Amino acid sequence: MGLRQRGQEEEWDGNGEEVKPNQVDDAECKAKDCHKHEHQNLRCRRFLASPQWKCFTLVVVGFTPVFGVILAMPHLLAELHVEPHTWSYWLHYGFGSWISIQFLYNFLATQWRDPGNCKSIKPSQEVTGQFELGGGDDAPRLLYASNWCTKCSNWKPPRSHHCSSCNRCILRMDHHCPFTGNCIGAFNHGHFVLFYIFAFIGLTYSLVLSLMAAYTTDHASRWTELILPKYKEHKDTVGKHFMTGLTGVAVSIILEVLRRKGWEVMIQLAASVLAFIPVLGTGVPAFQMAWFNTTTMERLFPMKEYVQLKAQVYCPLGPGFYRQSGRENLKMILGKRWWIRLLFPVPGQLDMDLFLAPPPSQAGSQALLQRIEQVKENGVKQEVKHCQDLGFDPGPRPEQSV
Secondary structure (H helix, E strand, C coil): CCCCCCCCCCEECCCCCEECHHHHHHHHHHHHHHHHHHHHHHHHHHHHCCHHHHHHHHHHHHHHHHHHHHHHHHHHHHHCCCCCCCHHHHHHHHHHHHHHHHHHHHHHHHHHCCCCECCCCCCCECCCCECECCCCCCCCCCEECCCEECCCCEECCCCCEEECCCCEEECCCCEEECCCCEEECCCCHHHHHHHHHHHHHHHHHHHHHHHHHHCCCCHHHCHHHHHHHHHHHCHHHHHHCHHHHHHHHHHHHHHHHHHHHCHHHHHHHHHHHHHHHHHHHHHHHHHHHHHCCCCHHHHHCCCCCEEEEECCEEEECCCCCCCCCHHHHHHHHHCCCHHHHHHCCCCCCCCCHHHHCCCCCHHHHHHHHHHHHHHHHHCCCCCCCCHHHHCCCCCCCCCCCC
16 A cells, blocks of 8 residues: 655644644634734724814814804895894804804813723722612612723723723713714713704704795795706706706706805705704714613613622613613713703713712612512522623632622
């Protein structure tokens, strides 16, 4: 029996089995592709958090209010026959300037204010790394499960998470917003909600003025009467090339409206419409979750936070556990003197106790009390070997069974 010669040297894995060269090459290629992909993601995250990106998004969102107040407002008021230097004239300018300043201030604060760093926060139980559950006399006196962040080497307060983009733990993290280039956490969540509120009010005001100015009652300037004449001008083109002809009709109407109404009015109208769509699409869910005191992380990853009922017994917290009245929920992220922030561009005076020991809702407290009685009567139905199986790390301490 002859021996078959091999053109390449044989390679062996740790178990003594032969590994073919093409398998080694495939593994190396996959490792290189994975490393390249991670490097590209890191560069992308750094760019989206850079000052250059933040300045770019500020210019994008600031175009509509700045252009509207400085350039479009005189033409809008002129089309609406508002006489200059009258009470009505100055009221329009005052309201437009106020709503623009409020919006831009809160957007800038969302971008640049620290959302809340957990590094220097110490738990109430420093030995075990546990934080207390807040609430009044009707709430049970319990502790949160210890939750250690191995990347930051610190304890996570309640409702806090590690952000891979910011590479740190964020206090009461809602989500990481790539458009603002910052995380939305305890200290800038109020600014985040307010800039949506002022954007909605300002864009609604801008749309009303722009539409009224674009469709005045003057018979000679009604843009709807341009459709038929412009269609007749391009009738031959429409007959030969339908889409090209219709495009020509539309462009001719737009140019004529710009000539009659002024390009400032039509640019303001177009900018308001384009801005109103994303504000409505993303602002309504953001306000709704703030009203119900639910973060984006809690909505995407429910039942990931635990309280300790007794030694080695933990209970997950379900959706709506922290839900108070809508007004109380907004006061938590806006501060006690929330009404001042609705009038002036100022930061809020937040109560840190609401973030370090968040109070449960009345329904949440009752559910915990019922669960405690069930454990006393029936014991624990499900057991796991390690706390990591439940989704939290008990920290640099001897592991305990659950």
